[in-house]
Amino acid sequence: MEDQHMKLNHKNILSEFIRPIDLLNTINGGVCMTTMNLSEQQDGFVLHVSAPTVAGESFNVFVDTDKLIVFSELPGELNDMLGNSPVRIPMFHHSFEIPAFINTDKIEAVYEDGELKVFLPFKDNSKIHRKIDIQQS
Numbered sequence: 001m002e003d004q005h006m007k008l009n010h011k012n013i014l015s016e017f018i019r020p021i022d023l024l025n026t027i028n029g030g031v032c033m034t035t036m037n038l039s040e041q042q043d044g045f046v047l048h049v050s051a052p053t054v055a056g057e058s059f060n061v062f063v064d065t066d067k068l069i070v071f072s073e074l075p076g077e078l079n080d081m082l083g084n085s086p087v088r089i090p091m092f093h094h095s096f097e098i099p100a101f102i103n104t105d106k107i108e109a110v111y112e113d114g115e116l117k118v119f120l121p122f123k124d125n126s127k128i129h130r131k132i133d134i135q136q137s
Contacts, residue, residue, distance in 0.1 A: 056111035
């Protein structure tokens with residue numbers, strides 16, 4: 001009888017140890033694998049960001065001089081170890097250099113159908129692909 005009680009206690013200890021790990025692994029609906037694709041349109045690029053289980057309001061998009069920063073945070077805030085200040089937990093964070101031919105003032109983002117789409121428009125009259133004529137002397 002005592003051996004059975006010992007086994008039960010070991011199972012409880014193991015269960016208590018694994019529970020926080022499982023909570024962190026499944027917080028906000030599970031582990032999130034972010035995928036990104038870039039497509040070219042006639043008037044600019046579109047960055048497609050897909051992150052299953054991430055709500056649209058969790059996404060953030062910033063332009064910092066010549067960098068595009070896309071990230072998402074877990075909802076809510078936790079206090080740090082001392083309990084003094086809020087700590088935000090990132091789900092993912094990506095930054096990209098913005099080419100000179102992109103109009104940073106007109107970058108737009110929309111969340112629809114479970115996907116974040118960031119539109120990076122070309123500057124007026126700029127083409128990224130063009131043939132250069134070689135002059136003969």
